[in-house]
Amino acid sequence: MVRYGLVIDLDRCIGCQTCAIACKLENNVSLGNWWNRVLTVGGSMIDTSSGSYPNTSIFYLPITCQHCDNAPCVKACPVSGTYRREEDGTVQLRIERCVGCRYCMAACPYGVRVFNWAEPKHLPEHGTGYQGVVKDEGWIIYSPERPKGVVEKCTLCIHRITDGQEPFCVAMCPARARFFGDLDDPNSKVSKLVKERSGVRLLEELGTQPKTYYLPPKRGKQSFTNLYEAFVKHVESTLTSIISTSSDISLKAIASATLKRVLQRG
Amino acid sequence: MVLSRRSFLKGLALTTSIAALSSLGCNLLIPSRASASIEKMEKTTKVFRSACAPNCWQSCRLYVHVFEDKLVKTEMAPMPNRRYDRICLRGLSHVQRVYDPNRLKYPLKRVGKRGEGKWVRISWDEAINTIAQKLLKVKEKYGSSAVMFATLSGNYGLVNGSFCGAMKLFANIFQGTVVEGGVDSALPLGLSQVIANIPGGSSAFFGANEAVDIADNTRLIIMWGSNFTESQIQNWHFVADALENGAKMVSIDPRMSVVAAKSDIWLKPRPGSDPALALSMIYTILNEELYDRKFVLERTVAPFLVRLDNGLFLREKDIKENGSNNYVVYDEATDAPTVFEKAMPPALFGKYVINGILCKTALQLLWEEASKYKPENAEALTEVPANEVQEVARLYATRKPACILAGFGVDRWDNGYLTGRALATLAALTGNIGRPGAMVGGPYGGSALIAALSESWRWVTPSGTEAHTLNPLLAYDAIAYGYVERYVPSDPADPLKGTISKDPIPTPYTIKAAVISCTNFVNSYPNQKWIEKLFSEENLEFIVVIEQKMNDTAMFADIVLPATTWFENDDLMGGLHPYLMIQERAIKPLYECKSDWDIFKMLAEKMGFGQYFQGSEADHRERILAALKEVYGEEKIKRFKEEGVVRLSKEPYIGYEDGKYPTQTGRLEFYSERVILNYPWAYPALGISVTMGVNPLPYFESPKEAWVENPLTKKYPLTLIQQHSKWRVHSQWYEVPWLRELDPEPFVEMNPRDAEARGIKNGDVVNVFNDRGWVRARAKLNPSLRPGLINMDKGWQKRQFAAGSYNELTPAHKNPITLNCSFFDTLVEVQKA
């Protein structure tokens, strides 16, 4: 089987946000929404450090959909909108099926799904990036135009990878810190990196089997505890906002349960 | 244009709703099947070849995607050597600049007071007529040089851009005054003093190795005042490769930058003390005899005897009747002075009396100067512990090849050129120059930009006349006082003969009108309030600004002309990498915008010299290519025309690998007979003779303002720097929504300790002020900053601040040697608003 995944080298990554902007450009993501983010692992604001001078620490953690093999979002979706593609292991969303219940958002422990609360806004208004529509078994899984009221997220650039191209964020990373490939192929670059550099995954203990591996930083005096703090803070704010803004009891319950699992890491 | 792989697919416009989308059948959009279940419906896009042209120096080659005459995407395009493929967040957000609703769309005429921002739309005819009239009036009244043509680095295009584009042609024909420079030139001047003091002032900076060399050959990288991961995003991967290949990295920066966080060793000197730090490394290397003896003898002036009576090198003719001009050394074998070639081996150190003339070797003089900065003593200046300096000095001298990648953190100081001299001296002593993996400065060798610019005389003076040139800091004085203080060559035909005096001489100079393109002058030079005064109606009778946006400079125009973006132009450009790249017009000029070429062509036609602006931008590009063909040959230009990109320089490019240095002695001169100047620009460079009492050695001088001993620190205890962040290139990209989502507003970044002492919390609105001006913005607490040091990212426009502007705070102090703006040499205080 093919199982596509990403590997991100945290020593090479410099937090330049090029991958985050690349994703917005290529996928015509609405103003205000981000499928792909680069978190600062340091102080409370972007590009600040933790610690106190001169003993400070800073590095970056890019996160997007982890294309979990055992994806909680897939299980949470009541209408089979979100699903895992057997052919390549990516997790996709049938745009037309999405009813906007946001259960998948509440179930995702990585805080990577976004919701179009309003009609997406673009500058330029004519939109950007890939000019095409992708269907899987007749269902639209990518369109540059996505309406109000649907959830969206990283498709792993399904329009590119099915053409033999790398995802756009990978191709554009100026640091050559992002790698894409088949994790099931032991000879692929990604598999080798994971093995040689002891790649780790976020919240492995949740059993989600995510397919984004991070090569832990060897430079600087960072620790994975810091990494988790920044990451958990991000997930917490995503889930908390779902809990506090919704009146749907089931949605709140799913989000609370996810948050609990994330905080307890298990 | 190249066709995209999918452009043969004829498609229809995208529908506007999902419902409509799902009803689309295969007969509407031509589908392609990529896998068993995946089906795609794609649109025809055209792909053009272009390049990103701001002054980030990285000059990324781009593919530009156009769908139905609209720009939809820019992306990294392949370089002939794929390792040079590059892009950044800004290069991917061009679509938002091109379609920025706040772009200038039509020519505008000021109706309110200057700077007030009241405009009416006028026609191009009216605009061009008015400009032509005004320029002629100023010329009649004050002479053509009273019109300044200000430009800097806003566009690298050779047809439309800053360096040798349409405005320069026009200024040369008109014989106006080109005002440019004054930035990025102190550190390079210091490096050039040692490495290349014959060509124009700052040349050495661009003569090092090409960037890929870092990755393959370097064993030690010293990031000296370089915020590399932020300001050179596109070269970082070469460094990352080097580290993976086992290189070590040292960062020298008062701030724990991201690159410092990734370094093996971090030295954190007191801001502005860098020359002293480098001198204590020089001392350590000499004291511990870690210098490369062979290299020092063969390639530097180390053994040359220097006359203490006048500072010149001792020549054979000084000690022997009918002797030559050859330099004299002291031969240790025969215990006698002799011309260098004959000595076996010459003494490197020592003091000698020869024919009654007291002499020392150049290395002896350096040693004596450096001895003032023994690590344990220099600590008082630098606050870097002696053992840390020694450790880095030893590494640099032994872990070879090593490179010093110096950023402009050290350039923005009054003493920036002294840092440059000291760094080049470190390279000279250790032989870390002119070989693979070793360089000092930046990795810009073999640059196609520099290659093209050195030939630009072939097309930039079509009428045979030339504009005058003025440094911007001097232009301030010309506008305000009608005179400038400048050095005068004793023989204008031979700059090597030097200046007539040690200090610059006041000379009358009148500037009464300004034509501004490719620079946000008001925003990007120091002491903004003063500039605003200079730009008032009493001082300048007429101001034209060619711009894409109503920025701080356009606000002061009498007439604003709307400029095209790079994707609306036909042009070509080189980068600070080896590749010359085409810029194809991907979309037609939007609104009524025009390129610089078209604007100056219209103006030239109106003023009666249209014959020098024949044809279109593309025609002018052909003329440039024809000129380059004469130097680089048919084959390269043919390849350029076919592929839209070509390498001009040799490969690999290792700067000075032939061991020849364009200095007066042909050697690395940590001691010289003249101190070279940035201004007046001359080729060869103009210099002040040491006989006038100037010191050519690397030495330490404290910063002009931001220094502990300055009593002003009592009132203004904080030093303000301006990071060149990833969010902008100078002031370009200041209003791009995607970037503003991440970096929404200007911040005053400070250490929590400094904040606490002032009762300031994260996010509080604060005032930053000194006697020159003030600015109001939110505080952002960041322990990366050294206590006492605060940062405001460069490039925000005045109206983006709650009040004031960051460049109101900076000094327009003039260092006569460099005439480089000392932006970081700035003292301020911060208070909660």
Ligand code: SF4
């Ligand atoms: S583009 Fe690459 S280096 Fe930049 S933030 Fe993303 S992963 Fe990191």
Ligand code: SF4
């Ligand atoms: S990261 Fe979240 S959205 Fe992506 S597959 Fe996993 S659970 Fe689903």
Ligand code: SF4
């Ligand atoms: S793979 Fe594509 S969709 Fe996913 S984050 Fe990268 S650019 Fe965005």
Ligand code: SF4
């Ligand atoms: S801004 Fe500079 S680094 Fe970024 S894409 Fe443009 S040229 Fe490249």
